[in-house]
Amino acid sequence: MPSLFREIRNNPLLWLLVFVPVVFATAKLKPDAHALLFLLSVLAIVPLAALLSHATESVASKTSDAVGGLLNATLGNLTELVISLAALRAGQYVLVKASVAGAIVTNTLFVLGASFFFGGLKHHVQEYNRVSARVQAGLLFLASVALLIPSAISHVDSKTSVAFTQKLSFGLAVLLIVAYGLGMLFSLKTHRELFASADHGETNETPWPIGSALATLAGVTVLVALVSEVFVESVQQAAAAFGMTPAFVGFIVVALVGGAAEMTSAFSGARKDRLDLSVGIALGSASQIALFVAPVLVLVSYVFGPSPMDLQFWPGAVVMVLIATLTASLVTNSGRSAWFLGVLLLMVYLIFCMTLYLLPPREQ
Amino acid sequence: MPSLFREIRNNPLLWLLVFVPVVFATAKLKPDAHALLFLLSVLAIVPLAALLSHATESVASKTSDAVGGLLNATLGNLTELVISLAALRAGQYVLVKASVAGAIVTNTLFVLGASFFFGGLKHHVQEYNRVSARVQAGLLFLASVALLIPSAISHVDSKTSVAFTQKLSFGLAVLLIVAYGLGMLFSLKTHRELFASADHGETNETPWPIGSALATLAGVTVLVALVSEVFVESVQQAAAAFGMTPAFVGFIVVALVGGAAEMTSAFSGARKDRLDLSVGIALGSASQIALFVAPVLVLVSYVFGPSPMDLQFWPGAVVMVLIATLTASLVTNSGRSAWFLGVLLLMVYLIFCMTLYLLPPREQ
């Protein structure tokens, strides 16, 4: 795999790969150094996520357009999914749900906001395809609302029970996955022209040969899974040591770590005045979490989890996700942006971070 | 009335009229067969609603434009109103309020969603007059918000009392009816050109002579009222027999039964690529429920009801109506639709149905 090594030499982010063996060694030698293990596993996941993202795109570019699109759409949040699966197996459902809600918020507020901000520093006013942005923001809003209905209803209604929430969550997960399948039919087949401008294919990286790409995809997924286990085991104690609540870790840290690779693409797109790419990554990634990652986790919990997981989110998370997706709808509505719009989106994100950081820890 | 009989021969939906005498006979002979009476009364109301809708349009087309518009606007939800009045007289306020909230949700999610879906199966992308859709969605949003304010405030504020809610509901009902009157002045007189494209007049049915139409209007209204009484009496026990909560019956069943006639027009409009008609029916009908039907029911309850009815909705209904109208605003904003947008609206509707079906029954 000479292509892999060339890639590593050229991309300073990938030098962090050195932390992958360090994590495993430390986990073996000092299994109780939770804060250290937490930091090392974060540092190891970031470059692995970048490799995973590049490998997915390489495989996608070698296959037919439809299969490639399918791959990109399904594996785009693979890192997120693998980390959440590790937390699911460990029965840490609070962390799993926080990371799902956090990934939606991070994509719509932080990725979109920072793209507008960095793009706006270089370009006075940036325009993007508002028809496509509106369609994507509409999908995201509906997907998030669907995801949040059980929580909203049982928050306002004291008569709901655990059995009710669990049945509703299961039915909901099935509906969301059906909608996701139909959404791929829509965006990859019947109405692909609407999503054309958000094509990832035109990145300046050269795709790898299919053999290296497939091998990297398989190998790196296994590595992410292994590092994720260390991460999930250490995160609770590490959070306590750093004074962070589990909600903060799930919402902010996991979402930022899991999405680091995609963020780099979104920001560099914005700097090059290709805001369509950035908006597409931010909104598409958030929709995918709501329509695919979240229901898959619910269904998988029936097989691998210690008990079935429901889609009952912490009420504060419901408020944050609703505000974030509503904001994304209103903000992308005009099809233009300037740096201050980015500042405001980032400000709301910062306020969420501050709230979660200050919030007294909870059991639920 | 030869026109009435010709109509019945040509329209298979009207063959269901045979169930009208069957309902009355069954109610006489087997007054305790609640599940059967419920089914029969639903089957009888659907064709009566279709007749009522056609009779209204026939009378409207024979009178001056202004009077005709007024008639269409006032009697467009006559079936809904008559069913709700029967429930009101029986003191079933939970059912009345559920049917009001359910009619708004059904129109904005189901009628709009199914129109987008059926239209989108035949046409790649459909465009409609987005200026008019935005005005209508804006009216609907404001009307719904007004309707929900007492519930929202007393949900978040524990200090409210029954007396407070009742006084507020009465004042609100008066304000809503004044707004409705001004809204008709607006849409029929000062700014009628904004609403022109949603004209019902161009349906392919031929209008009846004014005599037949007026007689049908009067006679069918009486029949709907009589059948509604059977429906309202049987619905509680029938719901229990079918495992449905009263909330589900009011929200979903009554709204679908009462609006069946208009839905047919909306869907056939969408198939003919006349989405303006469909959007006009869906949003206009929902606005009319909020601005006219709901306040009329409150005011009438002071005269005919066992006690004054307030506008205090079940909190879950508040969430659903807010989500539905906000969604309608965001979705109609672009003036274009494709089949997947319909799928998403229907998915949110299905999730609401599922939630209401699973929800443990309540007294309130």
Add this chain to the structure above:
Amino acid sequence: MPSLFREIRNNPLLWLLVFVPVVFATAKLKPDAHALLFLLSVLAIVPLAALLSHATESVASKTSDAVGGLLNATLGNLTELVISLAALRAGQYVLVKASVAGAIVTNTLFVLGASFFFGGLKHHVQEYNRVSARVQAGLLFLASVALLIPSAISHVDSKTSVAFTQKLSFGLAVLLIVAYGLGMLFSLKTHRELFASADHGETNETPWPIGSALATLAGVTVLVALVSEVFVESVQQAAAAFGMTPAFVGFIVVALVGGAAEMTSAFSGARKDRLDLSVGIALGSASQIALFVAPVLVLVSYVFGPSPMDLQFWPGAVVMVLIATLTASLVTNSGRSAWFLGVLLLMVYLIFCMTLYLLPPREQ
């Protein structure tokens, strides 16, 4: 200051200035006539606010554009700020917070609604710069959301504490002021062309000489501060005498009194078909309250108040502010208005007034 006296002769509103000495005399002679003192202080603040507004504009027009814009932006809500500071010093935090929330609601519903209504009575359909309106509505939505996050989170989450809310409010106040500073950089420096049409400079009043203007600014601010003290002292008892809740006084009365001068400009702009001016005043003023007045009051409370003030609003106020700003976003989205849109905005405002008037009084 001959210009001041000429102004007073020409502007009947300013004849109310006679109430300024009357207030002080009455406060001295009959310190317990609370209802009378309340009425007199309201009558005295209105003309003082008008003078303050004219003086600010005169100073602004004599300085460089950047300094002038800064002055207009900072002192535009000076009356509001001075009244709130008086209430703050008296420890009346409920009144302070109600007036902040009320000023946002009053600007977005009443000022916008009445502008649409009065403009629409004279002009069939009015168009305005929707790009600029959308940017401003977006800023307002984000600013309001930021302001409300502590309240929303602690409303839905029972685990929050006073210490949590206070720390969060302080951090939030700092963030909001930073955002406000960046917003001025944006609207006055880097992207001033977006806000050009909402320029106040083209009013038909002639600016005063700089000397008179500065003296008026200083003198009138002192007078407003003194009258505000009488107002704040008398308002609680007067409210009880008139059957008004403190929430109603803060939300409705203080906001209407403090904003009377700007409202006159907004309404006359609408009549002259310069709706950009009206929309700019309404949305700009509301944003300024959220981004500048509210955080300044929090920070000042650490120095002058009896105890630190937090940004924990009454839940009903949160609902009202969210509805108001969301409505403003949806309504200004189309860039056109007609009289009925104004009616609907005013109706929602009236419903809020009715709710607050009927609501049983609270301590919190």
